[in-house]
Each structure stands twice: as structure tokens, then as C-alpha cells.
Amino acid sequence: MRRKLAAGNWKMNGTKANLAELDAMKSTAETDQTDVLICTPATLLSRAADAVSGSPIAVGGQDCHANASGAHTGDISAAMIKDAGGSHVITGHSERRVDHGETDAVVAAKSEAAYANDLVAVICIGESLEERESGKTLDVVGTQLAGSTPDAATGANTVIAYEPVWAIGTGKVPTLEQIGEVHDFIRETLVERFGDAGNDFRVLYGGSVKPSNASEIFAVSNVDGALVGGASLKANDFNGIIAALDKA
Numbered sequence: 038m039r040r041k042l043a044a045g046n047w048k049m050n051g052t053k054a055n056l057a058e059l060d061a062m063k064s065t066a067e068t069d070q071t072d073v074l075i076c077t078p079a080t081l082l083s084r085a086a087d088a089v090s091g092s093p094i095a096v097g098g099q100d101c102h103a104n105a106s107g108a109h110t111g112d113i114s115a116a117m118i119k120d121a122g123g124s125h126v127i128t129g130h131s132e133r134r135v136d137h138g139e140t141d142a143v144v145a146a147k148s149e150a151a152y153a154n155d156l157v158a159v160i161c162i163g164e165s166l167e168e169r170e171s172g173k174t175l176d177v178v179g180t181q182l183a184g185s186t187p188d189a190a191t192g193a194n195t196v197i198a199y200e201p202v203w204a205i206g207t208g209k210v211p212t213l214e215q216i217g218e219v220h221d222f223i224r225e226t227l228v229e230r231f232g233d234a235g236n237d238f239r240v241l242y243g244g245s246v247k248p249s250n251a252s253e254i255f256a257v258s259n260v261d262g263a264l265v266g267g268a269s270l271k272a273n274d275f276n277g278i279i280a281a282l283d284k285a
């Protein structure tokens with residue numbers, strides 16, 4: 038039985054004043070069935086880890102370099118995320134793929150760096166609007182999944198996040214049928230590659246998830262939770278999403 042996961046991605050938002058939001062998520066995060074994760078900006082990670090200490094909320098990074106250390110100005114390593122108190126790291130978010138030209142091979146290397154440092158990689162995949170409209174969604178998602186997921190991936194060290202690029206921060210959400218089609222496809226693809234162990238991976242949906250649409254999305258087959266951007270910044274919103282997931 039896969040545990041559910043409500044994951045927040047604060048992206049490039051937040052200063053230390055925002056850590057109060059974590060405090061306001063603690064009691065909602067005390068659930069039996071749902072794990073809660075917030076991926077903060079790197080600048081906040083250590084303080085966020087202190088802020089959630091003793092609560093079930095986990096914290097993580099939004100990216101890591103594939104290398105362990107060295108001359109990579111501005112980057113952070115998986116070991117640094119671990120050292121700061123993180124347990125997870127997002128790899129291959131579409132904003133990284135677009136802004137920094139990250140390929141599937143780079144995403145796989147970053148995910149391997151995560152494993153080497155005992156971090157769970159939250160590997161993101163998803164099609165653009167143009168790819169969706171030209172009927173290439175499953176091809177794109179399949180190619181990204183194959184190329185970004187290392188052979189060493191397991192349900193314990195990896196979470197897959199399906200995020201259609203056109204649904205991120207736009208308020209546009211795919212139909213429930215569209216979400217179900219892709220999540221079922223991801224599950225089948227994982228089982229083809231990893232055998233029964235493919236059933237252990239959690240597959241999250243991401244893209245304009247809000248308290249108002251969370252319950253219907255979480256009722257879709259093979260949706261094990263959400264990767265939430267904007268609605269993870271405020272405890273009022275994210276608590277609603279955690280609660281909806283816990284009831285699903």
C-alpha cells in the first residue's frame with residue numbers, strides 16, 4: 038500500500054518570515070496516511086528543518102548538482118541538502134529543464150546524486166501545451182520517464198511527479214480523464230521496467246492544485262498525492278490540500 042504524499046514546492050518564494058507557515062501546517066500534518074513535504078529555497082532549508090523538527094513535516098531542496106562538490110558557482114550538492122536537514126530533492130522540474138536546459142540525462146545524474154546522499158528524488162516529468170495539442174503527451178512523458186529515472190530507482194528512493202507544463206501556475210487543470218490516462222500510463226511503464234516493484238513508486242500530480250480541486254484529483258486512479266506550487270505557500274491553502282488527500 039503506497040502512502041500518500043502532499044509535497045509543496047515554494048520555488049523562488051519565501052524569506053525567514055514565511056517559516057511561520059510551516060508552524061501552522063504542523064497539526065494538519067499529523068495524519069496516519071499522508072506524508073507531508075515542503076521543498077524550500079536553499080536559503081531557508083536549514084532554518085526550515087529546525088522549524089519542523091519534532092513534527093511529521095519533511096523538508097527538501099528544489100534541485101541539486103550532479104557532482105559531489107567543486108567549481109560550480111551558485112549550485113548546491115545533494116550532500117549539502119542532506120547536511121541542511123533535507124530528506125528529499127526535486128529533480129527535473131520543468132522550470133529547471135526550461136531555464137537551465139536540463140536534459141533527461143542530467144536529471145537522471147542529479148537523481149543518482151540524491152540516492153548517493155540518502156535523499157529521495159522527486160523526479161518531474163510532463164508535456165508542454167504544444168506537445169499535448171499535437172497528441173504527443175504519452176510519448177513525451179514516456180521518454181522523460183525512461184531517461185530521467187535511474188536504474189537504481191525504487192519506490193523508497195524515488196517519487197514521480199507528473200506536471201503538465203501548461204497547467205503549472207496557470208489555473209488550467211487537465212480533465213480528470215487526462216490526468217488518469219497519464220498516471221495509468223506512468224504506472225504501467227514503471228511496472229514494465231521494474232516489475233512488481235513499479236507498484237511501489239508514488240506518482241504525484243502537479244499543476245494548479247488548490248483546496249477546491251484537490252479532492253476530485255485525488256480520487257483519480259494512480260494519483261498518490263500532489264506536488265503543489267502556489268498553494269503550498271500559505272498554510273491555509275496547503276492544509277486544505279493535506280486534509281483532502283488524507284480523506285481520499
Ligand SMILES: O=C[C@H](O)COP(=O)(O)O
Binds near residue numbers: 046130200207246264
Ligand atoms: O512544483 C510545483 C508545480 O510546478 C505546480 O505549481 P502550481 O501549483 O503553482 O501550479
